[in-house]
Amino acid sequence: MATRFKTQDFDPADEVIAIDRLCVELGTAEGGRRVLDEVSLTIRLGETACLVGESGSGKSLTSLAVMGLLPANAIRVTSGSIRLGDTDLLTRSAREIRAMRGSRMSMIFQEPMTALNPVMRVGHQIAEVLEAHGIGSTSERRRRVLDIMAQVHLPDVERVYRSYPHQLSGGQRQRIMIAMALILEPALLIADEPTTALDVTTQQQILGLISELQRVHGTAVLFITHDMGVVSEIADTVHVMRQGRIVESAPAERLFRTPQHDYTKALLDAVPSLHPRQPRPQETRPPVLDVESLGKTYESGGFLKKHVAKRAAEDVTFQLRPGRTLGIVGESGSGKSTVARCVMRLIDPTDGTIRLGDADITRLSPGQLRSRRAKIQIVFQDPYRSLNPRRKIVSSLIEGPINFGLPRNQAIERARTLLETVGLPADALDCYPHQFSGGQRQRIAIARAVAMEPDVIVADEAVSALDVSVQDQVLHLLEDLQRDLGIAILFITHDLRVAAQICDDVIVMQHGKVVEHGTAGDVLVSPRHAYTRALIEAAPGRGWDFAAGREIAREETNA
């Protein structure tokens, strides 16, 4: 299936929002750090403008500035203008801006769980928009709310109306947010990473819903995202931001086919291809990690309470050979992290066996286990939490080797070498984690794992929190280490693109069970299980090769 970019011409349409040379600075005094620098963009009726960029590029600040939601005592607009229709927002009183929020412009946020008030029924939360703008009687409001809830395809609207956010699924919650944003048919909808927290299949539905409603209502959409795949699916126009500036603006197709700015090119280059890399030769050495019929059941309840058993993982079997990478993919709740944590013995499995090298570690006591810990190491998802913020880098790096009897000065020497290996200067040893960026911290975390000279590294969503360019570098680092040291990697991810680029073999998990197991090529190119197929179908921009700037050849996709 070929990628079809939107190509409608919006030039004749009315401008809904026009941002002109907007500058924003930190702090309340003159001379604060400038975080938005002459940002200009225009969105017309019915147009979807995507604002893309990495963390800290100023995407969200732009949207908050439009909504008038910048924290008044910390950030201020210093120059420029924002016009909504023919209203200049920056000259209006707070009261007037408030009256426009929800009615003429509205916003949906990344995390629908936290963006909804947990103690208010969702129906009331939608109705509150009407109430705040003094529209309708109570029963009239209720009717309109039920109506918009039906429009966003919520099931059983009467029941959902009375539900609290925690009683709904992530997708349903985001639909509520959308209903809330669109109930007054605003001219402008700002969507700030609205699908980032959602599973890929849900993301597809929500993107479809936004497009559908946009068509029906003719809304202008400012869509903020870091995901080029999503951009390729929905954008009419793309604005690329970097360090508070818009570096390139272009219609979607032109941007993807012929990016002009180097930064845009680099961004597109870093997007991993969904197409698996060339398979590596088979490995025949005996497996370093051998997991058989692994199961983990959580039991709750008991005394005076209904007994509940939740199977987080069930009958998981795989083998990992030296120098190979096995990916476990699945959506949230599929049990992939449970497997990783069981293998690490951070939690105790309830069934099955785990053999590390020639030893069965399934039932070892903490004391016995400790001596075997060196053989298997883990890299976590969140680079900001995986290093103790109060300890210098050197302490984190030498902690393990010293535990295993390496003299301190040798351990420091090894740490210094490793830092260079992962691409950091040796003087980083005496720094604290907060002095490093997320990608650098993840390198340190990898160095910490490698310092133990393990046979296996478990990478639990190790690149998911990183920007694509950084993600790309870290993936290469892992690959290099694997090549040089022959480490086997168990790679847990929800991102099929990443899995395609690093894994030799892939396990697909759903509801705690393995639904498909095979080489990366087999699983990702010719999936047998319906669920795997659904996952691949849902991956945004799957037909486009971002690095090459062209469609993925038809035969390749369907081979």
Added chain:
Amino acid sequence: MLGYIVKRILAVIPVMAIVALIVFLILRLTPGDPAAIIAGDTATPDQIASLRESMGLNEPIYVQFFQWIGQLLHGDLGTSLLSGTSVNALIADRIWPTLNIALLSIVMSVAIAVPLGTLAAWRHGRFGDHVVMAISVAGFSVPAFVVGYVLIKVFAADLRWLPVQGYRAPSQGMGEFLRHAILPAMTLTAAYVALTARMTRASLLNVLGEDYIRTAHAKGVKDVTVLLRHGLRNAAVPILTVVGTGFAMLLSGVVVVESVFNIPGIGRLTIDAVMARDYPVIQGMILLTSGIYVLVNLLIDIAYTVFDPRIRY
């Protein structure tokens, strides 16, 4: 829910058992001899010794303990060594003044503290915030008896608006009850308002940083509505908690307040009993206050479900 409540009440048993044991041990290790106080200052050692014997105080401690536990299981807290009155009757008689005044001060505190704390959070970092917080911290920093004396001096002795001391039950007229209860309640309230206002502010500030507050603003909801409807209700659980744990503070505070204002409540009963080593009364009182504390916390846990639909037991 019912199962949860039953479970919580059952969980109280070991706690209360430990309380009972601690209390009993602490008391019997405490020097002091109720027989000596009963016999009076000029009694001879022989007279005191014979009194001790007849009061059963010469029994081994563990015998006394199990006798007491045996009584407890029948719901009998024992008999006051001094007055010969049953402890149950003493407590039944003395608990109402304390509860009524404690309740009045909780109601007053919440009525004052929550608006104050809300104001402070709303004006966060600005003048109003500083003023409110200064008042609350000050309320926290002055000993209760000083507050009580000042109130008596100003409102009773000098202005003569209110009586100096004493207690009237609500049955003797609500007006009389309030006239007598208002100063003691205000004395207790000083520290309690401080505690509750601080927690309201802190909790509300936390909540105001939440995403759904931004959502509410993005919907075009008025600031005040955001603050009250979205903010306060989400902030309620920690506020409730502090009201509950503050109840223990209140029970300690009544000891002082009841002395200053001459209120025949359980605080004075306890202190008098401690001073006279009237063991059964002290034991009964500490069990009672611990029980009230545990019960209040249970009620508060249950009240959480009213404020937060996510909490289900």
Added chain:
Amino acid sequence: MADVSRATTPGGGIARLLGLPPGTRIGVVPWIALAMLLFIVLVTVFAPLFSPHDPIALSPLNRLKPSSAEFPLGTDAYGRDVLSRVLYGGQVSLLIGVATAAIAVVAGLAIGLVAGFFRLADALIMRVMDAFMAIPPVLLAVALVAIHGASVSSVILAITFSEIPRVVRLVRSIVLSAREEPYVEAAISLGTRMPVILWRHLMPNTLAPLIVQATYICASAILIEAILSFLGLGIGTETPSWGNIMADGRTYFMLKPSLIFWPGLVLSLCVLSINILGDTARDMLDPRMRKREA
């Protein structure tokens, strides 16, 4: 949403130890509080330099004298100089505050770490702590002071006892959440032993909240000492403390309010300063607050 870039400036010293973000701003009020507290601490520590009289020298003929050149704040019912007693009294009150806070924090930390990390000990420890929490603190203190006699050490012991459960709960909750942190799991994976993990990775997390908690304990201990004195269960009458100066003076409140006013004022200012500093520390340390400032 992680659009606001993380600080990468090097931070040092205490701020880093407390996990403070660099460049945290502090208003003027905490500085006033700090200055006031320092002033109070200095004049009490160096009370012998400032006191016009021996704080325990009796002078029955000079009972309850009003302010004069000889007795700047007048005399109490024993004819002792109130100013000297207030100055010396600070030594005892501050000692009680600081010692109580220190002991409660250290003991609470040890118990809390154990309870937080060892599931088996947890149930028992927490039931006992619940029991201690349930006993009204003043009553507990009354009983303990009665056991050990009225002295500074038994007042400290008594107040400490009722404060420990709160510290334990705090530490335990921090440990319970911190043990889920990836860096703790990483340390487990590195083969670090449990006691070392407790000390190296979990304990430091409790430091900042404990410092905040310690200020509150310190403040409340000074107040509880006053209440115990009021009930006749404080330290003896000879050694002055702010609490027992007030307790001694309470009989004369109508006659000579200054006997309560001066120690009360100094005590309240001291407690107020400590509380303000505690609040400031809490505001700075609360990660949620920080997020708002960012």
Added chain:
Amino acid sequence: MLSFNRSRIPGFPNARAAARGAGRVLAAGVFALAATTAHAQEKTVTAVMHSGLRMLDPIVSTAHITRNHGYMVYDVLVAMDAEGAVQPQMASWQVSDDRLIYTFTLRDGLSFHDGADVTAADVVASLQRWGARDGAAAFLMEATGSIEAVDAKTVVWTLTEPFPLLLDVLAKQSSVPAFIMPERVAATSPDETITEYVGSGPFVFVEGEFQPGVKIVYERFDDYAPREEPASGLAGGKVVNVDRVEWVTMPDSQTAMSALMNGEIDLIENSQIDLLPILETSPDVTVEIRDPLGYQGFARMNFKHPPFDDVRMRKAAMMALGQEQAMATMIGNPDYYWLCGAIFGCGTPLGDEAGAESLKAGGDKAAARKMLEEAGYDNTPVVIMQATDIGAMGTIPVVIASDLREAGFNVDLQSMDWQTLVSRRASMNPPSEGGWNIFTSFASGVEANTPLVHPILPSTGDTGWFGWATDPELEEMRAAYLKAEGLEEQKQIAHDIQARVLDNVIFVPLGNYAFVQARSNKLTDMLPTAVPVFWNVNIAD
């Protein structure tokens, strides 16, 4: 029946949960206290007594408040009038010529509060229980052959040897007067407390309103038949003019003072001296000393342990002490204390101040220091016990500590609550192991005005009073006093005892002070007795 309308509680906001909870608690409070009804039309005297009443057995307890309670509820056979002469009260008496047989005849019209007549059998049982508890009565009982009820109204008391002070002991006001109770109550073992509070006195104890330590209520006993002669001292007709007397306890003396000035109460039995200047400003309040003998403060040393097992050390300590500083610190206003070296009270028939010169002169620290050196004081610490919860009484040990330090003693002043002190003073252990060296207490003038009743005198070692003085010579003097005939001989013996007590430093008198009563001017005809009594008194509306 009182009704309770929740929605009209002022002060409670209409917040659902709060009001509901409040309503429930308050409503329950209403029912619990519904029995308390107002006595608006009755004449009620509300008095704040010197301490809270908890113990209701005036035979077991020697506490003054319990004794005072006894005089309300119970009657006595004979009583002392204002001049100190014994007068008939419930009974008149006849003495046989050999002074061995006393015949008491109950007067007509005596009945208990439960309606039963007072009989001779009741009297016998009551006297026997009293005799088993009271110290002075014990001497009397040693000389007693039998006490018998010969008919309903006649009691015959047979002695084995003459006991000149029989009537004085029987009429004494302290510590335990011979109150008459019904036989079934008096049958209670002297070591157990009574549980039924029925007397034949002028007031009825209202058990239902008794709140131990807080409040005690008496109502006039309508069937009480007072004697015809006017009241004098504790003798004479006990005519009750009020309907109801309430004793309330106020732990805070300033609260009590403000309450009196606000008209909320009518009487403070013992007002804090330092507060008198304020009370005196009120036109509605009268302040006066009721009991000219007052109370005597004293220090007692422990004879069992060094340094005060050595009389020279005791003398050195006494030399250091002075009454002026003790009283000035404790009382302040010299109108309400007086220096007095007489252990039987100044101005009493037996009062004599021999040996107290240095005490009255404020002590002589230099002389004390010298005596201490001569006695070879080795710096043994002196543990002085101080109670912190008994108000002004707690000040004396602080003064003693200061005096002794000045004389060169190594003083360890230990503070504790009164209860700890009371039990610790019973410890015979060395001071380093929970014992003590000095504590202070006080004795009421009327209970210490003769060698017979003085509670501190018995010096029989381990069976004596705390401090365990052993002084056979003094014991001989006391025995001689019991047999003394006539006032002159009694005076001579009392003089010897005074000299002996101060020479051997059995205890150190530290001066006398008054209980100052403050009462509303609405109260009239209050009897000037040491024991505060509520007959004769009237109250204006």
